[in-house]
Amino acid sequence: MNINILRMTDSAKLPERGSVSAAGYDLFADVAEDVTIAPHETKMIGTGLAMEIPEGYFGGIFARSGLSAKEGLRPANCVGVVDSDYRGEIKVALHNDGEQARVITPAEKIAQLVVVPFLSVDFNEVSNLSDTARGEGGFGSTGKH
Template sequence: MTTFDINIKKLNENATIPSYGSEFAAGADLYACMEEPVTIVAGETQFIHTGLAIEIPAGYAGLVYARSGLACKRGLAPANKVGVIDADYRGEIMVALHNHSNVDQTIESGERIAQLVITPYITGCFHTVDELSDTVRGEGGFGSTGRK
């Protein structure tokens, strides 16, 4: 397990620093930070503030994922499925929560709304070519490796 220091700036004095739920948790919980509760109407999306800005190290990205309990029990998950925080972004972390349920859901300040995974990434150098190497799979896609 690799650890390193991550600089976080509180943009709101009531903001909660991300925290890990267990010793080997990959994602740190992100917490809502609002002046008043926010209701997300069924089938709609609302931006939920965290009151935090973060300094992701170069060569890494912050990936914002759903919290399984919130998604399964209340139908709330990031609208973009996985949010990406680039190393050069210094604005507030906000989570676009979408309500997949058919019941309005209210988010309270201090509630855990998503999880942040900090991960290394590779930057590709893309080259245009006339042909790609052959594989057994070839051009088969969208279920082509499943049952026949």
């Protein structure tokens, strides 16, 4: 699959894969200087990129495992969604879950983008749903085995 991508600034870095089989493509901070994120604060970090994600797909913006586990930084909405009709700059709302301020440096890896297919559906309102063995059992209802 080819995805058209636009560098909105000279300093923007194109997404990169960490390995040949990696599902995610690293996104890099396109900032002119260090950005400090205080404990429990969220800051929007631009990538300097815009792209044309094909119809029927979306770009999922996920945490980078090392940044999240070691630094306590993750996308504020846990998974960001870049729709196929969005043409603006891709930004990451980066949240600091830790108790210490964290610094994002220019060109630092801040998240990963995974291109994911989805189904477009129509919702059919009904008066009853079919029965199942689980029924209305919610969180934890299936128990541990």
